[in-house]
Each structure stands twice: as C-alpha cells, then as structure tokens.
Amino acid sequence: MRKHEKVLSLRAKVERRIAWEPPTSGWMKMNTDGASRGNPGLATAGGVLRDENGRWVHGFALNIGICSAPLAELWGVYYGLCMAWEGRVTRLVVEVDSKGLASPSYSSTEKRIELPTVGRITRSHYL
Known part of the structure; x- marks a missing residue:
C-alpha cells in the first residue's frame, strides 16, 4: 500500500x-464524572448540581x-452526594456515565476493592 492510500473501515458510523x-x-439532578491517567494513576473527579430548569446550583x-x-x-458520586446533603437537597437524581458503577455486571473483584474504600471514606467523614 502506498503512503497516500487510505484504509477504509467497513464499520458504519453511528451518530447519536x-x-x-x-x-x-x-x-x-447531579451529574458526576471521574477519571485517572493510568489505572491506577493521577485521578480527578467533578460534578454539577442543576435544578429542574437546568440552572447551575453548585459544582465541584x-x-x-x-x-x-x-x-x-x-x-465523584460521593463528593456530589455530600454537596447535595449539605445543600439540604431532598429530591435528587444522580446521573453517572460509568457503566461500571451503574451496571450490576460491575466485576466482583472491583467491588471487593472499591466498596470497602467507600465505607472507610464515609465513616471517616460522618461517624
């Protein structure tokens, strides 16, 4: 193949x-996200809380x-829930883009590692 030739993909592009x-x-509604550079690696999380009209109420x-x-x-979810709790939000929809957190197929190995960590975080801040 010559340098100027392109390889065409047979997969159809689906736009949503x-x-x-x-x-x-x-x-x-609270939307949160978290990411790490590497797994594990340097990590960040952020989120936003909006009202029914889409107006920004709080973010982090x-x-x-x-x-x-x-x-x-x-x-990200934990900090967002703390933010909502401190703001006395009583009706909250939580939206995440992580299939791993939202899916029952989240691997049992990951659950064993991550969920005890969440328990330690919660106990250290609220008990």
Missing part, C-alpha cells in the same frame, strides 16, 4: 445526539491523587 435531560419538577472539581478509574468515579 446526546443532551442533558432535566429532572422532574421539584427535583435536582477534585484532585484525588493516585487511584483507579472506578474509584475516581466513586469519589
């Missing part, structure tokens, strides 16, 4: 429109240190 969906009237960004990508996701 993705948009934020507001919560039901009287509710708030965290430098976590070194951890796995799933744990960074959990830190």
Whole structure:
C-alpha cells in the first residue's frame, strides 16, 4: 500500500445526539464524572448540581491523587452526594456515565476493592 492510500473501515458510523435531560419538577439532578491517567494513576473527579430548569446550583472539581478509574468515579458520586446533603437537597437524581458503577455486571473483584474504600471514606467523614 502506498503512503497516500487510505484504509477504509467497513464499520458504519453511528451518530447519536446526546443532551442533558432535566429532572422532574421539584427535583435536582447531579451529574458526576471521574477519571485517572493510568489505572491506577493521577485521578480527578467533578460534578454539577442543576435544578429542574437546568440552572447551575453548585459544582465541584477534585484532585484525588493516585487511584483507579472506578474509584475516581466513586469519589465523584460521593463528593456530589455530600454537596447535595449539605445543600439540604431532598429530591435528587444522580446521573453517572460509568457503566461500571451503574451496571450490576460491575466485576466482583472491583467491588471487593472499591466498596470497602467507600465505607472507610464515609465513616471517616460522618461517624
């Protein structure tokens, strides 16, 4: 093959429109995300809390240190829930983009590692 020739993929490209969906009237919505550079690696998490009209209520960004990508996701959810609790939010929809956190197929090995960590975080802050 010559340098100027392109390799064509036989896979069809599927485009989907993705948009934020507001919560039901009287509710708030929290979107969080976490990521690590490497797994484990330097990690960050962030999130936003919006009202039913999409107005920004509160947000956060965290430098976590070194951890796995799933744990960074959990830190984002945890910190977001703390933010909502302190803001006295009583009706909250939590939205994450991590299939691992939202899916029952989250591997049992990851659960054994991550969930006790969440318990330690919670106990150290609230008990």
